[in-house]
Amino acid sequence: MTRSGFLLPFRLFGIPVRLDVTFLILLGLLTWLIGGRVALYVDLFDLPLDPAPLAHGVTPWALGLAAALGLMVSVLAHELAHALVARRFGVTIREIRLWLLGGLAQFDAMPEHPRQELLVALAGPLMSVTLGGLFWLLAAWLGATAGAMLVVLSYLAVVNVVLAVFNMLPALPMDGGRVLRALLALRLPHVRATRIAASVSRVTALLMGLYGLATFNVLLMAIAIFVYLAGQAESQNAVMQDVLGRVALEDVMTRNVDTVGAGMPVPALLDAMIDRRHVFFPVVGVDGTVVGTVNLRSLQGAAEGATVADVMTRDVVRISMRNSAADAFEAVLRAPHQRLIVEDETGRMLGLVSTSDLLRVVQVHLTARTRNAGT
Numbered sequence: 001m002t003r004s005g006f007l008l009p010f011r012l013f014g015i016p017v018r019l020d021v022t023f024l025i026l027l028g029l030l031t032w033l034i035g036g037r038v039a040l041y042v043d044l045f046d047l048p049l050d051p052a053p054l055a056h057g058v059t060p061w062a063l064g065l066a067a068a069l070g071l072m073v074s075v076l077a078h079e080l081a082h083a084l085v086a087r088r089f090g091v092t093i094r095e096i097r098l099w100l101l102g103g104l105a106q107f108d109a110m111p112e113h114p115r116q117e118l119l120v121a122l123a124g125p126l127m128s129v130t131l132g133g134l135f136w137l138l139a140a141w142l143g144a145t146a147g148a149m150l151v152v153l154s155y156l157a158v159v160n161v162v163l164a165v166f167n168m169l170p171a172l173p174m175d176g177g178r179v180l181r182a183l184l185a186l187r188l189p190h191v192r193a194t195r196i197a198a199s200v201s202r203v204t205a206l207l208m209g210l211y212g213l214a215t216f217n218v219l220l221m222a223i224a225i226f227v228y229l230a231g232q233a234e235s236q237n238a239v240m241q242d243v244l245g246r247v248a249l250e251d252v253m254t255r256n257v258d259t260v261g262a263g264m265p266v267p268a269l270l271d272a273m274i275d276r277r278h279v280f281f282p283v284v285g286v287d288g289t290v291v292g293t294v295n296l297r298s299l300q301g302a303a304e305g306a307t308v309a310d311v312m313t314r315d316v317v318r319i320s321m322r323n324s325a326a327d328a329f330e331a332v333l334r335a336p337h338q339r340l341i342v343e344d345e346t347g348r349m350l351g352l353v354s355t356s357d358l359l360r361v362v363q364v365h366l367t368a369r370t371r372n373a374g375t
């Protein structure tokens, strides 16, 4: 998923909301789908309206757009419910994204405790059911006085309940999958709980895909594929966290790291890269602390007479040696050049950790595990 799309000019409870470009496709698709079925809905919901004038001119498309927008606001409220409960448990919410397959609240990390994950996962569907009830009450209260808007209100009442039920299907990373995983994790280790939940997810995704295929429902097929892949990624991530969580950062990091001085001229840096066969160096200042990093790309377009200080990347990501390798894994993916500087309490560099260091640990552990299982 890319960071494409644009941010809304306001925040909701302090949380930025991003509209993905694919969200516009969804909005158009929904307007068309709903608008084309206005007369059908009047019949289906048994509304006291004459369907004939509703199907003429721009009326169905205006109603379709109103219902599509109402659905999007409902999805946003659903995500907001997840986000606000998660925030109560101390999780940082980066943003809420609306995209082709609905909404996504992006957290920095899921709450560790299964009971907290359970509550975060349940908050969304609970919000949707509540909204469905409110729209239903509003539709019942207004009745025919709402005019054509009665179609929209009734649609939103039904669709919010459908949304809640659909999200509670037992498939990761949907809410139902998270609820299942959290319930299992109350009794089992996290990684086993995730593995079981991921297996159930694959079955759910498969059934969803088959149903989508049988009913020519393209959106459902797309969701099935997304769920299948995301379930697999979730399961791999859990294994990785499990392995790395038991490894001390000290045992993974590269010690005796070659460094270069901030005052070194750029041609000398190139020589150092060739001589020492490294293309990445932490840069140390006069006091011996790390002030930046350089790699091959830093050399591009360097001005005549430039020094390492002029071309280095300054936003170094540091991590204390007290952290586990699992903590490092989350940080390294966001670090420039995918490397972290490991420091002691005084800020002295002890070593370096790269993504490949961490992946190697996982690989070794998994190979060992398979071998043990084989014998």
Ligand SMILES: [Zn+2]
Pocket (backbone or CB within 6 Å): 078, 079, 082, 124, 125, 167, 175
């Ligand atoms: Zn949800």
